Amino acid sequence: AQSVTQLGSHVSVSEGALVLLRCNYSSSVPPYLFWYVQYPNQGLQLLLKYTTGATLVKGINGFEAEFKKSETSFHLTKPSAHMSDAAEYFCAVSGSGGSNYKLTFGKGTLLTVNP
């Protein structure tokens, strides 16, 4: 079965600093990988996803993530944090075989951005 581990339930950075949110996954087959963002009292929005091809994936709001198969990782980065980036971030992995629509989510990382 697929699983996702997000290291750090809470990450705090200063405005303008590098954002690094860690995600490791386990999957029996090459997965699809996703990062979603959730703002307070809202649903989740897709930031970026990896399916096939280029391992460095660029998303919205200046975020990017790199798929590293050897490390089973899909860490999310942004060079310079903005106050508006404060939110909860979820990494997700797709199901295997014909059920790649079934996403398994990590427990989330709350990002705080300090002025």
Add this chain to the structure above:
Amino acid sequence: NAGVTQTPKFQVLKTGQSMTLQCAQDMNHEYMSWYRQDPGMGLRLIHYSVGAGITDQGEVPNGYNVSRSTTEDFPLRLLSAAPSQTSVYFCASSYLGQGEVNLHFGNGTRLTVT
């Protein structure tokens, strides 16, 4: 374009009561699903559907029923609410094509069972 619409936004139930959480999407997505979100637990899949007339269980299906009579609607039923079902519930939908998976989420229903 409304996307995924969930009603109600908030609900308080007493133990043993029943209710239906509504979910509708206007994107003609084949796939629809229900997740529950609990603090420190992330999102866990309750039930899902890959098309009208087809439903299946996810990770935490006990205490919940679903049906899918149309492409647009995917209601979630709680037959006899329990305090353990206090949670935020999200409906999500997606196309099913290879590489097209991208869950679109509603804004959630916050349920409290007393």
